[in-house]
Amino acid sequence: MISVQKDDFNVGFEYQNLRSVSQNEGAIVFFVGLVRDMNADGSVQAMEIEHYPGMTENVLSNIALQAKERWDLQQVKIIHRFGRLEAAEQIVFVATSSVHREAAFAACEFIMDFLKTKAPFWKKELNDQGDVWVEAKESDELKLTRW
């Protein structure tokens, strides 16, 4: 259900996995986050992602559990990568499945909002001018109030 890994993931493979253990789902929603090649200050060549082994997995499991308690979900899958990632590479995968699409869409957004503000990952952007640690955004914290 949760995977924190260095390796890339294959969305097609993950989708097929979700379908192979299908339990009367009517909807599968998934989100993929990528490394942007631009930020507000210019170009980004790559990103270094650090995490807190153990705590990161626990926090993600807890977020998935909260989503399952709140919506009628069949399956939840979260993959987040760490280490050096080049621009346009995949960072994060969140999938939810449910009988109805409303629950799957809402739970996927819920998981992403909490992942961004609670899971212990730290990003550093790498470019020609040097390395810059990404600052947490207040707007991400504000998004939690909708839940």
Next chain:
Amino acid sequence: MSTILLFGRLREEVGQSEFVFSEFTQGTVADLRSALASSEIGSSHTFISGQALVAVNQVIVDDSHLIQSSDEIAIFPPVTGG
């Protein structure tokens, strides 16, 4: 004596992923922050005792949380995953 884990920008600024903090054994998170503020490492890295988040046994806690001597303590900046 406590071992404190550091992550992200803090780990990089301090230059190590953990350090032994002999001035603190147990007390609240607020006590830990105050002990850090008056320590050598805290005075050169003020973020450690200020805005940084504190996790005890891998759970983020507030300043009133009581830390036991066997607890795993980590200090880090606000998270930026996703």
